[in-house]
Amino acid sequence: MSLASEEPHATRDSDLGDEELRARLRKTWGTNGGLIGFLSTVDHKVIGIRYAVTSFAFLLAGGVLALIMRLQLARPDNHLVGAELYNQLFTMHGTTMMFLFGVPVGEAFAIYLVPLMVGTRNIAFPRLNAFSYYVYLFGGLMLWGGFAFSIRPDVGWFSYVPLANLDFTPGKGPDYWAQMITFTEVAALAVSVEIVVTVLKQRAPGMTLDRIPLFVWTMLVHSFIIIFAMPAVMLASSMLIMDRLVTTQFFNADAGGDPLLWQHLFWFFGHPEVYIIFLPGTAFVSAIVATFSRRPVFGYLPMVLSLIAIGFLSFGLWVHHMFVTGLPQVGAAFFTASSMAIAIPNGVQIFCWIATLWDGKPVLKTPLIFVLGFFFIFVTGGLSGVMLASVPIDTQVHDTYFVVAHFHYVLIGGTLFPLVGAVYYWFPKLTGRLMDERLGKWQFALAFIGFNIAFFPMHMLGLLGMPRRVYTYPAEIGWGGLNLLASAGALLFFASFLLMAYNLLVSARKGALAGDNPWDADTLEWATTSPPQPQNFDRIPCLTSGSPLWSRDDDQPVVSGLKVDERELVVTSITEARPDIREESPAPSIWPFVAALATAAAFIGSIYTPWAITWGSPVVALALVAWFWPKTSEENA
Amino acid sequence: MARSVIDVSGLPTYAFGSRVTPWWGTFSFCLLEGTGFALGIGGYLYLAVTNSHWAKDAVPLNLVWSAVFTIVLVASTIPNFLIKRAAMRENLRSVRVLLLAMSSVGLVLVVLRIMEFSVLPVRWSDNAYGSFVWLLLGLHGVHVLTDVADTLVLTVLMFTRHGTGKRFSDAEDNAFYWYFVVLSWLPLYALLYWLPRL
Numbered sequence: 120m121s122l123a124s125e126e127p128h129a130t131r132d133s134d135l136g137d138e139e140l141r142a143r144l145r146k147t148w149g150t151n152g153g154l155i156g157f158l159s160t161v162d163h164k165v166i167g168i169r170y171a172v173t174s175f176a177f178l179l180a181g182g183v184l185a186l187i188m189r190l191q192l193a194r195p196d197n198h199l200v201g202a203e204l205y206n207q208l209f210t211m212h213g214t215t216m217m218f219l220f221g222v223p224v225g226e227a228f229a230i231y232l233v234p235l236m237v238g239t240r241n242i243a244f245p246r247l248n249a250f251s252y253y254v255y256l257f258g259g260l261m262l263w264g265g266f267a268f269s270i271r272p273d274v275g276w277f278s279y280v281p282l283a284n285l286d287f288t289p290g291k292g293p294d295y296w297a298q299m300i301t302f303t304e305v306a307a308l309a310v311s312v313e314i315v316v317t318v319l320k321q322r323a324p325g326m327t328l329d330r331i332p333l334f335v336w337t338m339l340v341h342s343f344i345i346i347f348a349m350p351a352v353m354l355a356s357s358m359l360i361m362d363r364l365v366t367t368q369f370f371n372a373d374a375g376g377d378p379l380l381w382q383h384l385f386w387f388f389g390h391p392e393v394y395i396i397f398l399p400g401t402a403f404v405s406a407i408v409a410t411f412s413r414r415p416v417f418g419y420l421p422m423v424l425s426l427i428a429i430g431f432l433s434f435g436l437w438v439h440h441m442f443v444t445g446l447p448q449v450g451a452a453f454f455t456a457s458s459m460a461i462a463i464p465n466g467v468q469i470f471c472w473i474a475t476l477w478d479g480k481p482v483l484k485t486p487l488i489f490v491l492g493f494f495f496i497f498v499t500g501g502l503s504g505v506m507l508a509s510v511p512i513d514t515q516v517h518d519t520y521f522v523v524a525h526f527h528y529v530l531i532g533g534t535l536f537p538l539v540g541a542v543y544y545w546f547p548k549l550t551g552r553l554m555d556e557r558l559g560k561w562q563f564a565l566a567f568i569g570f571n572i573a574f575f576p577m578h579m580l581g582l583l584g585m586p587r588r589v590y591t592y593p594a595e596i597g598w599g600g601l602n603l604l605a606s607a608g609a610l611l612f613f614a615s616f617l618l619m620a621y622n623l624l625v626s627a628r629k630g631a632l633a634g635d636n637p638w639d640a641d642t643l644e645w646a647t648t649s650p651p652q653p654q655n656f657d658r659i660p661c662l663t664s665g666s667p668l669w670s671r672d673d674d675q676p677v678v679s680g681l682k683v684d685e686r687e688l689v690v691t692s693i694t695e696a697r698p699d700i701r702e703e704s705p706a707p708s709i710w711p712f713v714a715a716l717a718t719a720a721a722f723i724g725s726i727y728t729p730w731a732i733t734w735g736s737p738v739v740a741l742a743l744v745a746w747f748w749p750k751t752s753e754e755n756a
Numbered sequence: 757m758a759r760s761v762i763d764v765s766g767l768p769t770y771a772f773g774s775r776v777t778p779w780w781g782t783f784s785f786c787l788l789e790g791t792g793f794a795l796g797i798g799g800y801l802y803l804a805v806t807n808s809h810w811a812k813d814a815v816p817l818n819l820v821w822s823a824v825f826t827i828v829l830v831a832s833t834i835p836n837f838l839i840k841r842a843a844m845r846e847n848l849r850s851v852r853v854l855l856l857a858m859s860s861v862g863l864v865l866v867v868l869r870i871m872e873f874s875v876l877p878v879r880w881s882d883n884a885y886g887s888f889v890w891l892l893l894g895l896h897g898v899h900v901l902t903d904v905a906d907t908l909v910l911t912v913l914m915f916t917r918h919g920t921g922k923r924f925s926d927a928e929d930n931a932f933y934w935y936f937v938v939l940s941w942l943p944l945y946a947l948l949y950w951l952p953r954l
Contacts, residue, residue: 131765149760243777312784320777325760346784350792354799358891367880367887369799375809376884380799387795658758677758680765689764690777700771703922744909749918 120171133679137266140253143655143683148240148653150707159707161245162653166252167231168549173256174224175505179616180263184208186613189573195594205590206273207292211266213276214296217392218303219259221534222345225399226310228541229338231549234313235644235651236335238323238660240688241704243316244309246746247710251309253715258302259724265295272296275588277385278359280370280378285363294363296725300356301722304349307395311342311349315557318342321688322696323643324678325662333409333416336423337402340430341395347434348391355384365729379444386437393529394433398426400534401468404490405543408472410544410640411487413480415666418471425471426463432461442513447461451510458508462501484638485559488538492567493532500528503578518588521581527574539566539619546623547637551649552630558622565615572608576601643670662696710746717742770922778929786936789899793940796895797947800888804951813885814952818875822949825868829938832853832861836934843927848919851927855911858934862904869897892944899937906930 132140150160160166188208191199200208234242242248265271272292274283283293318339322331331339358369359381368374370381409416416422435457442451472494481487503525516522539562547553579599585592592598613739636645646668647656658677664670681687681701690700721735773779804810835857842850872893878886910930913923 133760133763133765205780244781266794266862308788312781312788315784316777316780320780344786347791350788351795354792354795358799358887361880361887361891365880367890368882368884369887369891371884373804374883375813376887377806379806380802383802384799488760566863658760661761676761678762678764679760680767681761687769689767690775692775698762698767699775701764701767701769703769703778747909748913749923 127354128161129685130683131679132683135326135683137657140683142719143653144654145652145659147684147686150653152282156707158712159249159708159709160442161241161249161705161711163230163234163242163245163248164549164651164653164655166245166248167227167229167524169252170223170227170230170255173252173259174220174227177219177259178224181212181220183615184212184215186609189606189609190210191590192592192602194603195592195596195599197591200590202590203273206588207266207271209297209588210272210275211262214262214272214299216279216419216530217276217396218299219255219262221396221530222303222307222392223255224538225338225341225396225534226307228399228403228545229314229341230310232545232644233335233338234319234321235322235647235655236332237240237318237326238640238643238662239317239321240655240659240686242313243321244313244705246708247309247707248313249708250711250715251306253712254302254718255306256485257715257719257745258299258306261302261719262295262299265291270295277389278356280359280362280381281372283359283363284370291726294360297356297360297363298722298726300352302719303361304353304412305718307345308349309353311345314338314342315346319693320690321663322691323660324689324691324696324698325676326691326696327662328663328694329419330665333405333419333422334402334642336406337398337426340397340426341402344391344395344398344430344433348395348505349390351384352388352392354389355381358384360726364726379441382444383437386440389440391433393526394429395686396530397533398429398554400537401426402491404472404493406640406642407486407490407537407540407544407728408475410638411482411484412475413482413639414475414479414667415641417474419665421467422471425467428464432464436461439508439513440642442510443517455510457509459505462505465501469494482544485554485556485563486540486544488560488563489536489543491535492563493540494527496532496536496567500525500530500532504529516581518586519581520585520587521578523587524574524577524581531570531574536566539563542619542623544638546626547630547633548644548649548651550627550630552626552628553633553637554626554630555622557664559620561616562615562622565611565618568644569608569611569615573605573612574608576605576608580605635661636668641666643667646675706750708746709743714739714742714746770925772925772928776929778925778927779932782929782933782936786933790936790940793892793895793944796888796892797943800892800947803884803888807884808884809883813878813883814878815885816952817877817889817949818872819949821868821871821875822945825865825872826941826945828861828865828868829941832858832865833935833938835861836931836938840928840931843924843931846924851924852911852914852919855907855914855927859904859907859911862900862907865900866897866904869893869900873897889948892948895948896937896941896944899940903930903934903937906933 150156150162150165187200191197191205191414230242230248231745248305270291272295274288274293278293278296281287318335361367362369368376370376370378405416436454438446438450439458507525543554543559580598585598633649635649643660646660660667661676661678663676678689686704686706687701689698690702691698717735717738721731721739724731724735770776835854839851839854839858844852876889878889880887880890907930910927913919
């Protein structure tokens with residue numbers, strides 16, 4: 120093993136003053152200019168921002184689809200869009216929001232923030248991180264490109280068979296849908312592995328398990344849920360596309376298959392998916408509540424245990440999406456019980472946050488206001504969720520607008536409100552400038568009022584019997600008034616996001632300067648500059664408590680002895696975070712981009728001929744070899 | 757002013773096993789791929805229980821090539837173990853020889869897997885049973901193929917000037933993944949080749 124004594128020539132951080140050290144590290148860890156440099160970057164902050172911008176673009180696109188649907192439903196017997204296009208719209212809306220926005224936006228924040236919060240210089244496997252972004256981007260572009268050229272899936276975001284079988288849905292729409300799943304799940308799985316390894320092995324010395332910020336704990340549990348849930352939908356979508364393209368018989372009841380197998384596999388992923396989307400929201404809430412209450416979150420241990428409990432229980436819920444498929448009663452009873460049980464750890468979290476606010480001195484800035492909105496909306500959605508967990512009620516309102524109201528309360532309340540709060544909260548770290556508070560409060564008012572006007576009436580519509588996924592309804596049935604109200608609310612809600620886009624654009628150029636730590640927060644991302652240097656930290660911090668910034672005096676303890684001209688970071692032990700290795704972090708490389716391009720070509724080609732996999736695989740393999748083959752400059756050990 | 761409390765300059769730049777990040781990366785991929793196998797097995801069993809035609813569809817598979825495959829695969833854990841040990845001792849000569857051996861064994865296994873496919877009594881399009889047989893055999897075959905490709909590249913690498921230092925850790929990591937390829941086969945073997953005979 121190579122020890123320092125064998126490498127006397129290397130410059131180390133302890134040899135340099137602060138200014139020279141920063142300049143040298145910037146050079147070592149920076150991203151090159153030009154197109155090749157742009158496509159080769161492995162900086163987690165750059166990739167994280169790309170993930171965020173891309174997922175927000177898909178949010179906007181998915182939102183526009185929702186708005187068109189609301190305009191169509193605003194009055195009875197409307198013919199703004201026909202039945203066929205309406206089917207395509209709700210399929211693309213759900214698919215975009217779940218796969219191209221909901222999951223990747225959580226990954227975006229994890230990629231940007233987790234390495235900063237644990238005090239390291241880059242995410243683990245940074246080239247895989249770059250690869251995952253391009254795969255996600257190409258998957259999204261493929262689905263929307265197909266949409267633009269009239270290759271449009273129209274069988275709902277969960278693509279149930281037999282409707283999605285070739286017999287009932289010829290054309291390429293469901294194939295594009297199924298391959299998009301593969302793209303986005305490959306990306307999400309890769310990011311999850313990176314986050315798990317970053318959290319377990321790259322924490323700053325002294326960040327023992329009980330000093331990990333709740334945000335990071337949440338993202339760790341989130342990543343594990345992805346690792347165990349996403350393979351189900353990848354397997355299922357691959358089986359679906361094989362049924363459609365090479366005549367396998369997995370879901371064909373006439374040849375020994377079973378359409379319900381699709382539902383089991385899909386919801387084995389699909390219910391944890393709800394928590395995959397929701398947990399980042401709780402991560403934002405934990406960070407924002409602590410900072411704006413001016414105290415650590417009440418009940419650290421119950422919070423962490425609740426997170427882990429949610430992780431396990433989220434896998435015991437999937438069958439509650441299938442209560443009307445004629446399951447044995449004992450099965451239904453089990454899944455009712457576990458669906459109700461998961462309310463307990465969620466409740467523990469809510470009460471811990473309330474206790475934190477209660478005991479603290481809440482400062483009502485925009486991020487916290489959005490969190491307060493989250494409490495109201497999410498708890499409302501949780502209550503209708505407890506109702507739906509009961510089989511008799513579920514049977515009555517299955518596939519009605521009651522369910523639509525429920526999951527929008529949970530998903531928008533649980534994820535989107537904290538997310539907007541998170542944008543206001545971390546924007547100064549990304550850009551060095553604060554967002555406008557006055558616009559923020561206006562945005563909240565618009566969003567909160569608009570959301571409730573849009574979605575509350577849907578509970579009533581559902582109880583009145585209005586089914587999901589109908590493109591219109593007759594006037595005599597009497598649903599017109601509530602639908603018009605919902606559509607007006609949807610417009611207000613959409614306007615709140617336009618206001619946010621305006622605020623983002625203006626604040627990025629003219630916002631008040633933020634400084635390193637504008638909110639006086641406690642986690643490590645606020646211990647560095649805004650925006651952070653490519654190396655994140657000039658000197659790696661050492662933790663002596665769980666409150667690294669609030670308990671800090673001027674005498675910040677740090678690590679020394681890392682090389683300055685190579686990308687070295689400290690690998691630590693899992694539980695106690697003792698420094699163990701100086702590992703070299705991979706340098707920028709164009710090959711992840713090339714590998715993603717080749718992967719995309721093979722996947723898209725496979726929709727038209729299975730041989731695309733045969734011919735594409737060696738190209739992908741070559742790109743991977745080039746990616747992993749060591750360069751001379753990297754040979755230091 | 758920053759105060760240095762820990763000097764890491766004396767720490768190694770690589771190590772073996774669960775101390776390094778690639779081990780945890782490989783471990784995480786084993787978890788997610790293992791989940792994929794488990795769900796595939798679950799789907800097979802689900803149809804075996806729910807489908808009344810299954811007993812008729814599930815024709816037993818030929819035992820010869822699969823038995824040879826399984827014996828060679830299990831036996832390969834011996835050179836695999838030796839590579840792991842040689843890598844940790846940083847014995848370049850042994851690692852080179854053993855990697856050559858493992859590459860050859862891997863290529864033999866790929867051929868044996870192709871033979872398994874060639875004697876299958878069902879096609880993937882015949883019925884859902886056939887689809888599952890092809891899917892599970894193929895899914896595991898892809899794992900064999902990727903690790904063999906990985907081993908071949910690593911073998912070439914160890915014969916170049918790069919075959920030092922951290923590459924021993926990579927060789928150890930590759931051996932770790934091979935155990936997963938072996939272990940994941942055993943339940944599949946029992947399921948595909950023996951369950952229909954019960």
